[in-house]
Amino acid sequence: MIASSTANRSYWALKAPDREPAEPAAGPLSADVAIVGAGLTGLSTAWHLKQLRPDADVVLLEAETVGNGASGRNSGWVMPHLGLDPAALKLVYGAERTRAALEFAYAACDYVEELVGELALDCDYRRHGYTLVAVDEAGREELDATLKLYRDLGLGDKLEPLPAEEVGAHYGSPLLVAGVREPAGALLDPMRLVQGWERRVSDAGVRLHERSPVLRIEQAAGCRTLTTPTATVDAKQVVLATNAYTQTIAGLDRGLRLGQAPLYVYGAMTEPLSDELWAELGWERRDAIKTVLSMPHIFHPMPDGRIHLAYEVHVDWPARAASDFRVEFAREAERQLHALFPPLRDVRIEYHWGGPVSLTLDLVPHIGITPDRSLAYAFGWWGHGVSVTQLTGKLLAEMVTGAGDEVKRPWFARRRSLPWPTAGSARRIVGPLIGGQRLMHRRRLRGSPLA
Ligand SMILES: Cc1cc2nc3c(=O)[nH]c(=O)nc-3n(C[C@H](O)[C@H](O)[C@H](O)COP(=O)(O)OP(=O)(O)OC[C@H]3O[C@@H](n4cnc5c(N)ncnc54)[C@H](O)[C@@H]3O)c2cc1C
Structure with missing residues (x-):
């Protein structure tokens, strides 16, 4: 017998401190970079972007409220894994790539600990494996x-x-x-982590708009135009941090629509x-x-x-x-x-x-940027996203700003996504x-x- 139930909100969301959601985007807006989705990928990307380019005008658009997606609903395990389990990964991608994927995931776990300390992200973090x-x-x-x-x-x-x-x-x-x-594993409270990120991102000068679902993204001369129910945003560059929701946005090409x-x-x-x-x-x-x-x-x-x-x-x-x-x-x-x-x-x-x-069809995440550098994306995070999405935010920020060394990027961030054949x-x-x-x-x- 189930004792009681609730609406589909995670325990962490129900127990998290109350906060006033940011105002929805309104009117015609413009930005250097517009990030879509305020989960761990989007929040980490936004913060890292402001570290690399403090003068960049960054807008973060969230369909509901921060942590509405998996980032506020997960089990809070910080795991050194990526995509398939390691045995299956080796079968498909061989030993070299499996080791590289795991090394990225171990580095991601260490990076989470560093960020939690450096940014004082108050989230009950405990690294007891x-x-x-x-x-x-x-x-x-x-x-x-x-x-x-x-x-x-x-x-x-x-x-x-x-x-x-x-x-x-x-x-x-x-x-x-x-x-x-x-x-190497750790446990944390995912919603408090997300809320901690939100404070750091706002402190860094990112303009957050919640209850602002991006319905469509269109390419225009020198920018991409994002449409929400109450605003249009012209952005020189866009980062899609919408993971499992990416297919709901109109105007994306097949590789992104069917990428996951x-x-x-x-x-x-x-x-x-x-x-x-x-x-x-x-x-x-x-x-x-x-x-x-x-x-x-x-x-x-x-x-x-x-x-x-x-x-x-x-x-x-x-x-x-x-x-x-x-x-x-x-x-x-x-x-x-x-x-x-x-x-x-x-x-x-x-x-x-x-x-x-x-x-994703090939069971690893896809991280990339279009040749004209106007649209970056990361998706394909499933049960092991808590660690790797936060390190990926740093990668995405480097891709968007042109910082970092492309050759040193992990192999799954240097390949084309393999779309599902149909929806x-x-x-x-x-x-x-x-x-x-x-x-x-x-x-x-x-x-x-x-x-
Ligand atoms: C029940 C559950 C348990 C899990 N347990 C673990 C675990 O223990 N450890 C682990 O490592 N991983 C776990 N995961 C997976 C992990 O949570 C995800 O891989 C990770 O949070 C993905 O983060 P993200 O920011 O990429 O995506 P999300 O957190 O899903 O963020 C995407 C955001 O985009 C917003 N959005 C969507 N569409 C639009 C739009 N059109 N316009 C604007 N915003 C939009 C959404 O509202 C959402 O806030 C679990 C997931 C679930 C669901």
């Missing part, structure tokens, strides 16, 4: 294969295997049979656990855990004594009401929690929500793959309380 855990023999083998892969890539020092006999006891779950720690497809993912939050329950459970490190199942689920302890869960994805959005999926997800998440942690059998989920991440093809291709994965998941767990 996270642990990949196995609940079956196949999972244990997967963890061994991951350790070997990292060693082969020269990244063996990044992961720490845990003694198998300690894992279940540490987290209070008889089902856990193996674990590998990823110490939205994939919906879900989060949930339990009621607070009593001190007695926490004592029974153990979990002294208070780090997050992620099972290595075909459909991963993650659990992490919150500073206020709750447990946050994330599990389940679907590509039907927006064809089927996302709210139906949210309730189904929350029921299943609660069942998984009870099965994995028997002492929590009476703990209820209090909040559940969902949000879109962005899936519906992601659903047709990925939907059955997810269905198949779910089936595998059920088969694999047959006989387990998690099945």
